[in-house]
Structure formats: C-alpha cells, structure tokens
Amino acid sequence: MIQVCYYKGCGVVYGEKEPLSDKAVTHGLCPKHLEISLKELKADVEKLVNSTGGLKVLIVEDSRLFRDLFKETFHDRFPSVEIYEAVDGEEGLQKIEASRPNLIFMDIRLPGENGLEVTKKVKARYPSIIVIILTGYDLPEYREASRRYADYFFSKDSSTAENIFTLVESILRTHV
Numbered sequence: 001m002i003q004v005c006y007y008k009g010c011g012v013v014y015g016e017k018e019p020l021s022d023k024a025v026t027h028g029l030c031p032k033h034l035e036i037s038l039k040e041l042k043a044d045v046e047k048l049v050n051s052t053g054g055l056k057v058l059i060v061e062d063s064r065l066f067r068d069l070f071k072e073t074f075h076d077r078f079p080s081v082e083i084y085e086a087v088d089g090e091e092g093l094q095k096i097e098a099s100r101p102n103l104i105f106m107d108i109r110l111p112g113e114n115g116l117e118v119t120k121k122v123k124a125r126y127p128s129i130i131v132i133i134l135t136g137y138d139l140p141e142y143r144e145a146s147r148r149y150a151d152y153f154f155s156k157d158s159s160t161a162e163n164i165f166t167l168v169e170s171i172l173r174t175h176v
Ligand SMILES: [Zn+2]
Pocket: 005, 006, 007, 010, 011, 012, 029, 030, 032, 033
C-alpha cells in the first residue's frame, strides 16, 4: 500500500506499507506534517494545562484491550492525570457531563453513534475540549469528517501512541 499524506493538501507519497504488492492508497502523515501536527497538538495541550491547571483525560473506545492498555500506560507514566473511560458515545457524553475532561481520545467505530457524530455533539456543547480522533481505519469520509469536527486525527498505531505520550510527558514535566 502506498502511504499518502493527508495534511491540508500535502499529498506527498511518504512510504509504503504491507502488503507491498498492493498499490492501494492509505493516508497518514508524512514525517514533516506529523511533526507539525504534534507541535500544534502540544501547543494546544499546553494552553489547556495552563488555563485549567491539569489534564483530565477521557477515552471513548469500545475495545476493552485498547482501553486498558491506554489507561495503564497513562496511570504508569502520568499518575497525576485523571483518566476516565467510556465504551460508547452515550456513556462518553455522561462522563463529560459528570467529570468535565479537557482532552478526549475518541475512537470512530463505536456501538450506537459513531465517534464522528459524538465528536460533533461534544464540540458543539463544549468547544474548549480538545478531541483527538484515533482510528485504525483509513476511509476518506472519516478523514474529511474528522477534520471538520475534531481537533486532531491520528491513526491508531504504536508510534502515534508513543508520540502522544512523549508530548504529554514533556508538557507535564514543565507545567505541573
Ligand atoms: Zn505531508
């Protein structure tokens, strides 16, 4: 598969991914735009931490495995960060109402309303919450809608997770 950058009209082919014989296109961020996106995210999260005094994270994800992994990593690396979880959009909205997180990691494929619809509602009601969509699926309509409603859109892979954890770490080290 050919990897093409989706960042605002970039369109650069930055790599290939298994299966190599398959010439289908999959989208992601080229190294330059990954760096830019992470810098933008870092600036946003920094602003958030400065104005609210700390991070409160919600993960909306139906896969228990992914949720647990994410939670454990957060707990281990950032014991000061409050972390909440929800298995679908409905529970997600309840948790937002009750716990007022300021940073949300949202899966797209959820039982009931999908993560894009949930994100749209969240941003309409709470525009200051940063929503990061994490997805394992690369569909053009997801990307387009994500760009419209969410603040960030990353593919769900280990290097992205590591990049985000490193970013949170560097912010918390200097601000908390
Ligand atoms: Zn690019």
